[in-house]
Structures are given as C-alpha cells and as structure tokens.
Amino acid sequence: MDELILELKQKIVEALNLEDVKPEDIDENAALFGDGLGLDSIDALELIVLLDKTYGIRLADPKEGREIFRSIRTMAEYITKHRTK
Numbered sequence: 001m002d003e004l005i006l007e008l009k010q011k012i013v014e015a016l017n018l019e020d021v022k023p024e025d026i027d028e029n030a031a032l033f034g035d036g037l038g039l040d041s042i043d044a045l046e047l048i049v050l051l052d053k054t055y056g057i058r059l060a061d062p063k064e065g066r067e068i069f070r071s072i073r074t075m076a077e078y079i080t081k082h083r084t085k
Contacts, residue, residue: 001076001077001080004076004079004080005028005072005073005076006023008072008075008076008079009023009024009026009028009072010023011050011054012026012047012050012072013026015046015047015049015050016039016043016046018037021037026072027072028071028072028073028076029071029072029073030071030072031070031071032047032069032070032071032072032075033069036071039069044065044069047065047069047075048062048065051075051079054085055079055082055083055084055085056083056084056085057078057079057082057083057084
C-alpha cells in the first residue's frame with residue numbers, strides 16, 4: 001500500500017502540474033480538495049482520467065469520486081480493491 005501511495009502522489013503532481021508541490025510533501029491523509037491540497041473540479045476530472053488510464057478504473061457515478069478522492073489514502077484503498085491493470 002505504501003508503494004501505491006507514493007506512486008499516486010507522484011502521478012497526481014505530474015498529472016495536475018503541481019509545480020510547487022513535491023510528492024513527499026503531500027500528507028496521504030490530508031484532504032485533496034478545499035483546505036488540504038486545494039484541488040478543484042477540473043482537477044477532479046483529471047483524477048478520474050488518471051484512474052481510468054493508469055488503473056483501469058472507471059467511475060460510473062461522479063458522486064462516487066467525492067468519497068474516493070477524499071485523500072491519497074482513500075484513493076489507494078479504492079484502487080487496491082478495484083484495479084484491473
């Protein structure tokens with residue numbers, strides 16, 4: 001799980017072009033949206049694409065994303081249970 005968390009941090013920094021953020025600076029339990037990492041709805045779409053392309057996970061319901069994208073850790077847990085790649 002720790003490997004997946006690190007991989008997710010790196011992929012999020014790359015996919016979202018977070019120039020001032022290093023993967024190791026991201027707390028895996030911190031919120032991704034709002035006060036945490038400060039992502040927005042456009043970033044959420046990028047995360048949905050990342051899940052699909054990298055892990056073969058398609059979100060049928062966008063509301064599902066709200067729970068999955070709560071933090072890096074919740075993303076990693078979801079990927080572990082649902083990945084197809």
